[in-house]
Amino acid sequence: MVDRVTLYRSPTTVADVDELAAWLRERIDAAVTVxxxxxxxxxTDGLAERFAEARVPSPYERETGNTMLGTIRYEERALDHPEREGGVLYDGLQVQRALNAALPEDERGLETLHVTVLDRAIGTWGDHDGRWHKRVNVLGQPALVSVPGLYEAPAKPEAYYKEKQRHALLSGDAPPREVLENQVEGDFLVEDDPRTTDALKGYVLQAYHYLETGEAFCDREGCRLFNAHYHEDLIDAQLREPAFCGEHAQLYERA
Incomplete structure (x- = not known):
């Protein structure tokens, strides 16, 4: 039984963790703090090294980690100045174990769920296709919710990638957001999207739901507990009504 949920802010992102907490309080029977x-x-002292060990060097190699001194120094700087971190993918399960070990011993029990909203990209290895897959969240203790993952993990419309490639060939850099939105048909989230906080609500609730019930995700598209693999499905699940399928509406839809 989860008695308390502690959410952690992500100050380098547009995610409003206080708003996430307020939304969660209205739906669950546990104290929610930020x-x-x-x-x-x-x-903790060894955290930079643990992040270095969790780095994914290649999308098609299972082996992780680069613990050369320069990499550890980079991770130390990223801990102190998170706004400078970016472009690195980390093994979400290794990061989760590192953060669990960093928790005080009396806070590791499952009656207190920790949900850390991260400004880092996390992934899990797919045995079925032999490659890493970016994730929005990794469930467990603590639960990880990746803001970059919200933008990068689900697949966008095919036209998005074509337009991005075309723009890069012409100008040498990534196209501005408004260019992509105007040129590409279909709805999708991009970095610093104003809908970020609303879209993350279901992912935070998934963390609570998993610890409370043992159920990882809902298999019904359109429910906030659905694990979307495409941006179109993510927007349908997180930003459109109804918020929940019939079964989960009974648990989490409050008047």
């Missing part, structure tokens, strides 16, 4: 960035509140 703390500052997990990597500040629960900083």
């Amino acid at each position: 703390r500052d960035r997990f990597l500040d509140v629960h900083r």
Whole structure:
């Protein structure tokens, strides 16, 4: 039984964790509190090295980690100056184990769920196709919710990738957001999207639902507990009504 949920802010992203907490309070029978960035509140000496060990060097190689001194120094700087971190994919399960070890011993029990909203891209290895897959969240203790993952993990419309490639060939850099939105048909989230906080609500609830019931995701498209693999499905599940399928509406739809 989860008695308390602690959410951690992600100050380098547009995610409003206080709003996430307020939304969650209205739907669950547990106390919900907010703390500052997990990597500040629960900083431990070996954390930079643990992040270095969790780095994914290649999308098609299972082996992770680069613990050369320069990489560890980079991770130390990223802990101190998170706004400078970017472009690195981490093994979400390794990061989860590292952050679990960083929790005080009396806070590791499953009656207190920790949900850390991260400004880092996380992934899990797919045995079925031999490659890494970016994820929005990794469930467990603590639960990880990746803001970059919200934009990058689900597949966007095919035209998005074509337009991005075309723009890069012409100008040498990534196209501005408004160019993509005007040129590409279909709805999708991009970095710093104003809909970020609303879209993350279901992913935070998934973390609670998993610990409380043992059910990872809902298999009904359109439910906030659905694990969307395409942006179109993500928007349908997280940003359109109804918020829940019939079964989960009984649990989480409050008047």
